[in-house]
Amino acid sequence: MDACEYLKPEVFTNVPGPRSKTLIKQLNEVQDSRRVIVFTDMEKSRGCYLVDADGNVLLDLFGQIASLPLGYNHPTLLEALKSPEFPSYFVQRPALAIFPPIQWYKVLKEALLSVAPKGLSEVFTFCSCGSVANENAFKAAFIWKASIIKGRNTPTEEELNSAIGNRQPGAPEMAILSFEKALHGRTLGALSTTHSKGIHKVDIPAFAWPIAPFPNLLFPLDKHRIQNEYEEEYCLQKIEYILQTSAITIAGVIVEPILSEGGDLIATPSFYCKLRQLAEFYQIAFIVDEVQTGCGSTGTFWAHEQWQLENPPDIVTFGKKMQVSGFYTKMEFRPPQPSRISNTWMGDPLRLLLCEKIIKEIESRQLLERVSNVGAFISLGLEQLSESYPETISNVRGLGTFLAFDSSTESIRDIILTKARNKGLLLGECGIKTVRLRPPLILQLREAKVFLELLSQVLKTISSNSD
Amino acid sequence: MDACEYLKPEVFTNVPGPRSKTLIKQLNEVQDSRRVIVFTDMEKSRGCYLVDADGNVLLDLFGQIASLPLGYNHPTLLEALKSPEFPSYFVQRPALAIFPPIQWYKVLKEALLSVAPKGLSEVFTFCSCGSVANENAFKAAFIWKASIIKGRNTPTEEELNSAIGNRQPGAPEMAILSFEKALHGRTLGALSTTHSKGIHKVDIPAFAWPIAPFPNLLFPLDKHRIQNEYEEEYCLQKIEYILQTSAITIAGVIVEPILSEGGDLIATPSFYCKLRQLAEFYQIAFIVDEVQTGCGSTGTFWAHEQWQLENPPDIVTFGKKMQVSGFYTKMEFRPPQPSRISNTWMGDPLRLLLCEKIIKEIESRQLLERVSNVGAFISLGLEQLSESYPETISNVRGLGTFLAFDSSTESIRDIILTKARNKGLLLGECGIKTVRLRPPLILQLREAKVFLELLSQVLKTISSNSD
Known part of the structure; x- marks a missing residue:
């Protein structure tokens, strides 16, 4: 079982929404908050889904800059809290x-x-x-x-x-x-x-x-x-x-x-x-x-x-x-x-x-095998999107779910990221015009399909805009 | 109340004892262990007392290289484990x-x-x-x-x-x-x-x-x-x-x-x-x-x-x-x-x-005031020892409990540290011939007295040896 209570993204506001925007402004008084995308509800986030301050449920394929191995609040990791050494390892180093x-x-x-x-x-x-x-x-x-x-x-x-x-x-x-x-x-x-x-x-x-x-x-x-x-x-x-x-x-x-x-x-x-x-x-x-x-x-x-x-x-x-x-x-x-x-x-x-x-x-969950399978599925999906929208997406590459593609320009890449976010997808950027995926290892086919479907919708609007 | 179940050092073996020595040798297979002094029983350590792998109870005035604010397993810090955010802050960053x-x-x-x-x-x-x-x-x-x-x-x-x-x-x-x-x-x-x-x-x-x-x-x-x-x-x-x-x-x-x-x-x-x-x-x-x-x-x-x-x-x-x-x-x-x-x-x-x-x-415990008072007490005690053993201890200095003194040579300093350890005192070193104290802020007069008494015993043996 993977700790996933959410089945798909749910977006109630623009992302960032009003509450995140208020928090961004407040934080900026004491710490540079110019790069903040959303504030995270760490307790409500589950599996591959980040819940933000406005209650938006976002499929997180960036995984805290590639640092989230098993998604949010994974039950097996919560068990570590029960280790007998735990309190003493926490209160002193x-x-x-x-x-x-x-x-x-x-x-x-x-x-x-x-x-x-x-x-x-x-x-x-x-x-x-x-x-x-x-x-x-x-x-x-x-x-x-x-x-x-x-x-x-x-x-x-x-x-x-x-x-x-x-x-x-x-x-x-x-x-x-x-x-x-x-x-x-x-x-x-x-x-x-x-x-x-x-x-x-x-x-x-x-x-x-x-x-x-x-x-x-x-x-x-x-x-x-x-x-x-x-x-x-x-x-x-x-x-x-x-x-x-x-x-x-x-x-x-x-x-x-x-x-x-x-x-x-x-x-x-x-x-x-x-x-x-x-x-x-x-x-x-x-x-x-x-x-x-x-x-x-x-x-x-x-x-x-x-x-x-x-x-x-x-x-x-x-x-x-x-x-x-x-x-x-x-x-x-x-x-x-x-x-x-x-x-x-x-x-x-x-x-x-x-x-x-x-x-x-x-x-124990053979997650490396899953990563290979889900990665191959996403990779194939991206290739197909690249054939449908060759102007907007190219150079699909990577290993496992450590995947990326280029868009045509930096500004088009940024539009993809913003539109994807408003549909409930968190993606990463890198290089000048690249979109990168860094999902948790628990990512399943179900979520991969949601991603491809939403990305396809985004590419369609961009493509129709540029017609 | 300070989380202190131990009233004084108790030493059953040389420090490090046989169990620490075995662990030092074992660790050295995979990680450089040449500087390890003792292995710590993190769960049994309390207040200013570090309990080592051999069950020795050591008054720790070095405080994990000055990084231990309130001693070991402080009850107030253990309360942080009950914060509602705690599990979600632990399992993902x-x-x-x-x-x-x-x-x-x-x-x-x-x-x-x-x-x-x-x-x-x-x-x-x-x-x-x-x-x-x-x-x-x-x-x-x-x-x-x-x-x-x-x-x-x-x-x-x-x-x-x-x-x-x-x-x-x-x-x-x-x-x-x-x-x-x-x-x-x-x-x-x-x-x-x-x-x-x-x-x-x-x-x-x-x-x-x-x-x-x-x-x-x-x-x-x-x-x-x-x-x-x-x-x-x-x-x-x-x-x-x-x-x-x-x-x-x-x-x-x-x-x-x-x-x-x-x-x-x-x-x-x-x-x-x-x-x-x-x-x-x-x-x-x-x-x-x-x-x-x-x-x-x-x-x-x-x-x-x-x-x-x-x-x-x-x-x-x-x-x-x-x-x-x-x-x-x-x-x-x-x-x-x-x-x-x-x-x-x-x-x-x-x-x-x-x-x-x-x-x-x-x-809430006015620990800064305590640090000043206990520090002044230790400082005075060290001054007195310095008058009794001017060859072995000099230049008593510092602020609060952030105190130090010099010994006459590097080797005498190292003998002080070793002898103190075998009496149940963990002290720090710095410079060429300096002993430094970095106790937790909860250090009390009682423990300060224990320290001065044991240090005095150490200085006495060194002084009588050099007679």
């Missing part, structure tokens, strides 16, 4: 690196390590912020690379003292290679690998790290195979050129399996396998950012499983749907001295209780 | 910038804004990581400073495009000025303002931002008044020299009211007032990092209240005991365009429920 709870190893084993990517046996946990996971993954890569370059594990006094002062040799010139249109977070290190939107970065200092082009493929893939192969080859050559010629030492490369914020750009498994080989050959850490793609929505628990890599990634970062953030890695990426990667809490046992329930629910 | 819960403004008002520092009406919330609070405070400062320099609020196309590529002019050369021995976090931007320990920074790239000396005062302050005034004046001159001559534009200065990790360094209110004046004169943001000092343990809710500034700080960051992290600021520091300071969740309503209860408990 342990500094996990120094005073972890007795159950910590068990919780790690049953939650995070039960889904550890193949080949990665070590796990670092942080609070819940993907940026922090990626920043610490970079640190692991820098420390690992430095010890390879120097041929020793122990820093010298000169290195320690110069590092304190932000000076070389202790604070080295090293870089993480990232991709155009990537998003790996918004703190200053992560932001230096983020290239999705200028407004996210302007006026903020950045490390002058190199940036490689990411393949811009045409969809459906099989119709454009030769062009796409050429595009991927071109990007790989550019990447290798950077690795060969970079003036600054590159310690690692970070890549999302689907570049989400940048417009749901996706490459073929062959591209990622070759990228992994390049990383191995040039001895740089291969970091896969699964903050958004992880936890099942591509049809496998981790999207990179679908690449069938011979050599696993060196680091896989996670966050969002997992409820905690962190990264998996290999023992050789554990820093040689303790406390080099650390902070106060180093994770959150309370959220790990939830993570464990989520993982078990995904397994 | 809203993306607060886009779909905040209906109660969000009310929660902000009753929790964070009820203790907003004077003059600061705007609040940004993040998950729970002090680093992220500080990194985003830096971003607010950079954006504010850039608009002052440029005389306009709207970025140009050239700026937006170059920022995406980590290039000037969009990604400007700008800096945050920080202090020697400061700690503001461990992500790459925050780490560039952190200078407490070389091992935290070595092999990690840093922004080459300027660093100023922080006054190294002698205690008790009144006995060394003239020397201390000279020291503070010297540092202020150095700071002004940096502000006048820096080749890189400085957007802000960040300072802790007590530089904790660096060795509990503290300056007089006069120093901070003059620093604030310099920031105002040179038009740079004055950022006060209250991640560790905030939430009452210095005897005022915010430590900077004790400076009696004429012009409030521009930004005050918080975390740890508050359960959520973020910063307070003035409306002029809200970025002109939305989404320039953002991430997926932008805070955590669940932890804000707890924050609200903590704040109300502090108020």
Whole structure:
């Protein structure tokens, strides 16, 4: 049973309605509310349906920016409230690196390590912020690379003292290679690998790290195979050129399996396998950012499983749907001295209780299979809409229910989003003219049909308007 | 009533005991456990007493690295579990910038804004990581400073495009000025303002931002008044020299009211007032990092209240005991365009429920007054011990129960910590040879007496050993 009391969207007002608008205005007195779409009734929301402040029941295919694994108020997750550890994990937080709870190893084993990517046996946990996971993954890569370059594990006094002062040799010139249109977070290190939107970065200092082009493929893939192969080859050559010629030492490369914020750009498994080989050959850490793609929505628990890599990634970062953030890695990426990667809490046992329930629910309900099936159904439906409205919807792409399509322009995309919202559909945006779907894993065929039907109505009005 | 079932420490084994040692070894298979002191029985711990895996009852004066506001399993906090919103805030997290819960403004008002520092009406919330609070405070400062320099609020196309590529002019050369021995976090931007320990920074790239000396005062302050005034004046001159001559534009200065990790360094209110004046004169943001000092343990809710500034700080960051992290600021520091300071969740309503209860408990039980009284009692006791054992303990200093003292050497300090632990006292370390206290705000005279008595026993054994 899925916790779903609603069978279809019900919209009583424009979205946002008058109550949300009042709350937006009120909130703006103390906190920037310019991006708020609606206020959420967290208690009344159920399954894939978000209930807003005006009582509108909205089919939520954006899932709190891809962070909602099992929909709203899922009964299995509510059971976590009954765990005996629950109250004590809520009212105080342990500094996990120094005073972890007795159950910590068990919780790690049953939650995070039960889904550890193949080949990665070590796990670092942080609070819940993907940026922090990626920043610490970079640190692991820098420390690992430095010890390879120097041929020793122990820093010298000169290195320690110069590092304190932000000076070389202790604070080295090293870089993480990232991709155009990537998003790996918004703190200053992560932001230096983020290239999705200028407004996210302007006026903020950045490390002058190199940036490689990411393949811009045409969809459906099989119709454009030769062009796409050429595009991927071109990007790989550019990447290798950077690795060969970079003036600054590159310690690692970070890549999302689907570049989400940048417009749901996706490459073929062959591209990622070759990228992994390049990383191995040039001895740089291969970091896969699964903050958004992880936890099942591509049809496998981790999207990179679908690449069938011979050599696993060196680091896989996670966050969002997992409820905690962190990264998996290999023992050789554990820093040689303790406390080099650390902070106060180093994770959150309370959220790990939830993570464990989520993982078990995904397994016991075979939700990955469902995601694949429902995703294939939606994908097909979108393809058909793309044939009916080729001007308005194109480049249908994605894996599982992690799907996207382009519209013709930014303004048409925004009209689609607004009209869909007023029909009771919450969709996401990304890139310049892309619509993205990030539904919970519990999405069923019934809801997929509702989505396609409503989207079809929206496209029809847009198409008839433009006639 | 305080949730305290234990009246004194009870130690049955060495600390860590055999069970903790087994768990440390087991955890080390999957996560670096080299810094673990003991495993915690989160359910049995009560009040100021941490119960460890071996059943030892330890008086915890370190408070999970200063992050435990009201001790363990406080009954008032357990009441937060009964809030009607509780289950729905636990099982899903809203993306607060886009779909905040209906109660969000009310929660902000009753929790964070009820203790907003004077003059600061705007609040940004993040998950729970002090680093992220500080990194985003830096971003607010950079954006504010850039608009002052440029005389306009709207970025140009050239700026937006170059920022995406980590290039000037969009990604400007700008800096945050920080202090020697400061700690503001461990992500790459925050780490560039952190200078407490070389091992935290070595092999990690840093922004080459300027660093100023922080006054190294002698205690008790009144006995060394003239020397201390000279020291503070010297540092202020150095700071002004940096502000006048820096080749890189400085957007802000960040300072802790007590530089904790660096060795509990503290300056007089006069120093901070003059620093604030310099920031105002040179038009740079004055950022006060209250991640560790905030939430009452210095005897005022915010430590900077004790400076009696004429012009409030521009930004005050918080975390740890508050359960959520973020910063307070003035409306002029809200970025002109939305989404320039953002991430997926932008805070955590669940932890804000707890924050609200903590704040109300502090108020209704007059805990700030208690902290001042108990702190004064401990401070006096430490002074007396310092007179009895001048070789082993000196420079007693601090505010409220946020107290510290130096021992003669690093190894003597570590012996004190180990011996204290085996007597049932958990104390913190910082700097090179400093012991720091970060007890919960509920600490009572009874527990303070226990601490002083046990510390006295420890000092006696050390002193008799060295005879």
